[in-house]
Amino acid sequence: MSxxxxxxxxxxxxxxxxxxxxxxxxxxxxxxxxxTNPQGRWQMSKVSPFYMLYIDENVNRRRLRGGKxxxxxxxxxxxxxxxxxxxxxxxxxxxxxxxxxxxxxxxxxxxxxxVIVILGVWTIQEKGFINALVGTNLFLGSVYILIFxxxxxxxxxFSGCLASVREMKxxxxxYALAVFILLVMILIxxxxxxxxRDKVHSSMEQEMYSSIKTYGEEKALSRxxxxxxxxxxxxxxxxxxxxxxxxxxxxxxxxxxKRVNCKVFQTSLNIWKNGCLNVTEEFIRAHAAIVAGAAVSxxxxxxxxxxxxxxxxxxxxxxxxxxxxxxxxEDN
Numbered sequence: 212m213s214x215x216x217x218x219x220x221x222x223x224x225x226x227x228x229x230x231x232x233x234x235x236x237x238x239x240x241x242x243x244x245x246x247t248n249p250q251g252r253w254q255m256s257k258v259s260p261f262y263m264l265y266i267d268e269n270v271n272r273r274r275l276r277g278g279k280x281x282x283x284x285x286x287x288x289x290x291x292x293x294x295x296x297x298x299x300x301x302x303x304x305x306x307x308x309x310x311x312x313x314x315x316x317x318x319x320x321x322x323x324x325x326v327i328v329i330l331g332v333w334t335i336q337e338k339g340f341i342n343a344l345v346g347t348n349l350f351l352g353s354v355y356i357l358i359f360x361x362x363x364x365x366x367x368x369f370s371g372c373l374a375s376v377r378e379m380k381x382x383x384x385x386y387a388l389a390v391f392i393l394l395v396m397i398l399i400x401x402x403x404x405x406x407x408r409d410k411v412h413s414s415m416e417q418e419m420y421s422s423i424k425t426y427g428e429e430k431a432l433s434r435x436x437x438x439x440x441x442x443x444x445x446x447x448x449x450x451x452x453x454x455x456x457x458x459x460x461x462x463x464x465x466x467x468x469k470r471v472n473c474k475v476f477q478t479s480l481n482i483w484k485n486g487c488l489n490v491t492e493e494f495i496r497a498h499a500a501i502v503a504g505a506a507v508s509x510x511x512x513x514x515x516x517x518x519x520x521x522x523x524x525x526x527x528x529x530x531x532x533x534x535x536x537x538x539x540x541e542d543n
Contacts, residue, residue: 306526310375313519317371320364320516323509327361330505334498334538353403357506360397364509367393370506371516375523380531383524390517397506397513416488419448426459437461443494 329356343514369391374382422432437459439444447453454462462482463473473481 225252292477294357306530307521309519309526310378313375313516313523314372316512316516316519317368317375320371320509321514323369323505323512324361324364324368327357327505327509330356330502331355331361334502354502356396356399357502360393363389363393364397364513368516371520378523378527378530380524380527384525387517387520387524388511390520394510394513394517397510402503415492416448419488420453422491423448423453426457439491440483440486443487443490444483445485445490447486448482449486450484451482453486485518 334354335351335358367386370382371386371390373379374386420427423436426433426436438461440459440461446458451458451462456475460470460473463470463484464481
């Protein structure tokens with residue numbers, strides 16, 4: 212060793228230092244080539260394979276971050292929290308777009324749930340008297356289903372907004388399951404309402420002729436007849452002659468805000484002309500179509516929210532997997 216010149220020792224130390232640079236492992240250009248530097252090649256073989264892997268990972272990480280050095284890792288920690296599916300900026304934007312769409316869809320679903328509840332409550336309170344005359348509970352049953360689904364939809368959509376903002380994997384999966392169940396129930400309610408729309412005439416005529424005979428005896432049926440004749444401005448089943456001379460006051464027309472005494476003067480000028488069967492049938496068909504249309508519209512929004520929730524859940528899972536892989540790489 213004493214015979215080695217100081218210049219040779221200097222270049223040997225330089226080769227030992229250069230052999231540890233990342234350019235050696237990337238195949239980059241170097242001033243000292245391996246063919247002319249056997250000392251550097253010998254020193255490179257002494258490097259641990261784990262250290263070589265560590266250098267390669269850091270080089271790739273700098274490439275993904277635009278050539279930043281490891282000294283800037285602390286500054287990039289906050290930026291990594293916003294990565295959605297990886298280090299690629301395009302995927303990050305895609306993930307944020309999915310989260311935004313899911314949030315907006317849930318807000319619209321919340322509004323749709325409120326509309327369904329209001330529509331259902333209005334139908335029961337204002338038009339519930341029809342149920343006593345049509346001979347079936349199918350219409351109001353479907354309305355009750357939609358009211359329940361509307362209330363549940365408000366709660367589920369709120370949790371969906373929270374899950375999309377907080378990126379909670381468990382809540383996203385629970386939300387998707389709840390939306391699917393509500394979707395099925397709302398579709399059932401809408402189908403029942405639409406089915407009832409086509410079965411009104413068959414059961415309604417028989418029930419109305421049967422109930423008109425007990426007018427004045429059963430309080431519920433008498434109240435239902437009075438309500439339907441006052442609200443829908445009709446009289447009898449097919450016409451006022453169905454009452455056979457015993458016309459109730461609810462069949463009388465209004466004049467200056469007061470009802471005309473049509474019990475004494477039974478003419479078409481004082482009594483509603485239209486029969487209640489056709490008028491009620493048209494009314495139920497129209498409202499059943501509205502309820503079914505609202506159910507289909509909200510179901511479409513729920514389907515969109517369901518799809519977005521599955522995509523968001525997959526994004527969160529991939530994000531956590533990437534984070535775990537990065538933690539393992541740092542530990543190694």
